[in-house]
Amino acid sequence: MNLSVKIGNVRFKNPVTVASGTFGHAEQYYDLEEVGRLGALVPKTVTLKARLGNPPARIVETPAGMLNAIGIENPGADGFIHHKLPSLQRIGVPLIISILGHSDEEFVTLVSKFHEQRQIVALELNLSCPNLGKKVLVAQDPQATHRLVKRVKKISRVPVIAKLAPQVTDITVIARAAQDAGADALSLINTFPAMAIDTLRRRPILGNLSGGLSGPAIRPMALCLVYTAAQEVKIPIIAMGGIVTADDALQFILAGATMVAVGTTNFINPRAPIEVLEGIKKYMRGNKVKDIQQLIGGLRTEAAETKG
Amino acid sequence: MPQLQNIYRVVANKKLSPRFYQLCIDAPSIIGKVQPGQFIHIRVNDGLEPFFRRPFSVYRAQKYVEILYEVIGPGTQILSLKKKGDPLDVLGPIGKSFDMPSPETRQVVMVAGGIGVAPFLILTDFLRKRQSLGFDVPKLILLYGGRTKGHVFSMKEFINNGCAVHVATDDGSVGVRGRVDKLFSRIDFNPRTTWIYTCGPKPMMAVLQRFARRHRLQGQACCEETMACALGACLGCSIRTTQGFRTVCYDGPVFDLNEIIFE
Numbered sequence: 316m317n318l319s320v321k322i323g324n325v326r327f328k329n330p331v332t333v334a335s336g337t338f339g340h341a342e343q344y345y346d347l348e349e350v351g352r353l354g355a356l357v358p359k360t361v362t363l364k365a366r367l368g369n370p371p372a373r374i375v376e377t378p379a380g381m382l383n384a385i386g387i388e389n390p391g392a393d394g395f396i397h398h399k400l401p402s403l404q405r406i407g408v409p410l411i412i413s414i415l416g417h418s419d420e421e422f423v424t425l426v427s428k429f430h431e432q433r434q435i436v437a438l439e440l441n442l443s444c445p446n447l448g449k450k451v452l453v454a455q456d457p458q459a460t461h462r463l464v465k466r467v468k469k470i471s472r473v474p475v476i477a478k479l480a481p482q483v484t485d486i487t488v489i490a491r492a493a494q495d496a497g498a499d500a501l502s503l504i505n506t507f508p509a510m511a512i513d514t515l516r517r518r519p520i521l522g523n524l525s526g527g528l529s530g531p532a533i534r535p536m537a538l539c540l541v542y543t544a545a546q547e548v549k550i551p552i553i554a555m556g557g558i559v560t561a562d563d564a565l566q567f568i569l570a571g572a573t574m575v576a577v578g579t580t581n582f583i584n585p586r587a588p589i590e591v592l593e594g595i596k597k598y599m600r601g602n603k604v605k606d607i608q609q610l611i612g613g614l615r616t617e618a619a620e621t622k623g
Numbered sequence: 624m625p626q627l628q629n630i631y632r633v634v635a636n637k638k639l640s641p642r643f644y645q646l647c648i649d650a651p652s653i654i655g656k657v658q659p660g661q662f663i664h665i666r667v668n669d670g671l672e673p674f675f676r677r678p679f680s681v682y683r684a685q686k687y688v689e690i691l692y693e694v695i696g697p698g699t700q701i702l703s704l705k706k707k708g709d710p711l712d713v714l715g716p717i718g719k720s721f722d723m724p725s726p727e728t729r730q731v732v733m734v735a736g737g738i739g740v741a742p743f744l745i746l747t748d749f750l751r752k753r754q755s756l757g758f759d760v761p762k763l764i765l766l767y768g769g770r771t772k773g774h775v776f777s778m779k780e781f782i783n784n785g786c787a788v789h790v791a792t793d794d795g796s797v798g799v800r801g802r803v804d805k806l807f808s809r810i811d812f813n814p815r816t817t818w819i820y821t822c823g824p825k826p827m828m829a830v831l832q833r834f835a836r837r838h839r840l841q842g843q844a845c846c847e848e849t850m851a852c853a854l855g856a857c858l859g860c861s862i863r864t865t866q867g868f869r870t871v872c873y874d875g876p877v878f879d880l881n882e883i884i885f886e
Contacts (some may be wrong), residue, residue, distance in 0.1 A: 339854045346626045378674075379671040581856065584628075585714070591789045
C-alpha cells in the first residue's frame with residue numbers, strides 16, 4: 316500500500332499531519348514513537364520577533380468547536396530556533412514551519428532563517444490569522460497574496476505553502492493568485508472569524524473581542540472550500556478544518572486534498588492524528604486501494620447509474 | 624499521542640451535597656506518579672458536546688484517584704451521571720505540583736474557597752507521609768471559606784490528617800459569618816516559619832495575596848482556567864503573571880502566590 320504524497324520536491328511517507336498551533340512543544344507528554352509515524356509536523360506559527368499574545372480569555376468552547384484568539388504567542392524566530400526546534404528535530408519527522416511576517420520584508424527574513432535548518436522540509440506562510448487586528452488579511456487580497464508568495468518563492472530553498480483564509484468572496488481567485496506566484500501548495504483553511512458574548516456582563520468573552528472558530532463545526536464549510544479550490548488549481552492542497560476521524564480526512568482527500576491536518580481535535584483527543592492515519596489505511600485495505608493517489612480528488616460527481 | 628492518555632474505570636461517584644460530588648477512578652498508572660496540586664483532564668463524553676475535556680485537581684490518590692467536583696455546567700452535569708464500571712478517558716497527571724515547605728517551616732496555612740479545597744487533602748497526605756520519612760511535619764491549618772454549610776465539606780478528612788480547621792461561611796451557617804479573610808486574625812503569621820497554599824475564587828486569592836504582601840508571607844496558589852489541550856499546546860489558558868503570560872496547564876496550575884496578577 317502506498318501512502319506517500321509529494322509537495323513540491325518533498326515526499327512525505329503519508330498524508331497525515333497536524334494543523335499549526337495544535338501540537339505542543341511539551342515533548343515529555345507525547346508518545347514520540349506514535350508522533351514519529353506521522354507524515355509531517357507543523358508547529359505553532361513563528362513570527363520574527365517574540366509575541367506575548369492576546370489578553371485572556373483566549374478560548375471559548377462552542378458547539379462542536381471552539382473560538383481562539385491566542386494572538387500568535389511565540390518566542391520569535393531566534394527563540395524558536397534555539398529553544399523549540401532542537402526537540403522537534405529529534406522527533407525525526409519532517410517539519411513544516413508556519414511563519415508570519417508583519418511585512419513582506421519580515422517574511423523574507425523569516426524564510427532566510429528557516430529554510431536551511433535541518434529537518435525543515437517546507438515553509439507554510441500564515442497569510443490568514445484572524446486575531447492580529449488587521450482589517451484585511453493578506454489572504455483576502457489576491458494581489459498581496461501574489462506579491463508575497465512570489466517574493467518568498469524567489470529565495471526559499473524549500474517548498475512554500477500558502478495558508479489561506481476561509482472568509483473570502485471567491486476562494487478560487489486567491490488560490491489561483493498563490494499558484495500563479497509559484498506556491499508549491501495551499502493550506503486550506505484557517506479559522507473563521509467568530510464571537511461569543513457573556514450576556515450577564517454584556518461583554519465579549521474573548522479578551523480580543525473576536526477570534527477564530529475551529530473544530531468539527533466548520534468541517535462542512537472547509538470541505539466545500541477545499542473542493543472548490545481543488546477544481547481551480549493544480550498544486551496540492553493540505554486540508555484542515557474539524558477533522559476528527561479517518562472518514563472526515565477521507566472526505567477531504569476525495570474532495571482533492573493531498574494531505575490532511577488534524578487541528579483542534581488534538582486538544583480533545585491527542586491520539587486523533589494516529590487514529591486518522593490508521594483509519595485511512597484500513598479504508599484503503601477494505602476498498603482495495605493500493606495507492607493514496609487513487610483517492611485524491613476521487614470524488615464521483617457524475618449521476619449515479621440507475622440499476623434496473 | 625500522549626503517554627498520559629488512558630481509559631480507566633469509575634469505581635464510585637458519590638453525591639456529597641446537592642451540588643458537590645466525589646468521583647473515584649481506578650487509575651493505577653496515575654497513583655504513585657501524581658503529586659499534590661497536579662490535575663487530571665477528563666473527557667466526559669465521547670461525542671462533541673461538550674467539546675472540551677474538563678480539568679480537575681486530584682483530591683486524593685491512595686488506592687484510587689479521587690476528585691471533588693461541583694456541578695456547574697454541562698460537563699460536570701454529565702460527569703455526575705457516571706456510574707461504577709463506566710469507562711473514562713483521562714489525561715494525567717498533568718501540571719506543576721506544590722513545592723514542599725522549606726525545612727524552617729513550622730506552620731503550613733492552606734486557604735481554600737469552596738471546591739478549591741480539592742488539592743489540599745492530597746497535600747496533607749503527602750506532608751504526613753514525609754513524617755514517616757523523618758521530616759518534621761509543620762503544624763497544618765486549613766482556613767476554609769464557602770457560601771453556606773453545603774459548600775464546605777470533607778473537614779473530617781482534614782481533621783483526621785491532623786489539620787486545625789477553621790471555617791467561614793457567607794451566611795454563618797457553619798463557622799464564622801463572613802469571608803475567609805475573617806479567619807486570618809486567628810493565626811499567628813510569622814513570615815519566617817509560615818508557608819501558605821491557596822486555591823479558590825480569584826477574588827479570595829487576590830485578598831490573600833494583598834495580605835501576604837503586607838506581611839511578607841511566601842506561598843503558592845493553585846489556579847484554574849478554561850482549558851482546551853492541558854498540554855501546553857494551545858496556549859488558551861494563559862494568565863497574567865509578573866513573568867508575563869503563563870499557561871495554567873503547563874507552567875501551573877501552581878504558581879508563586881506573589882507572581883500572579885489578579886485582574
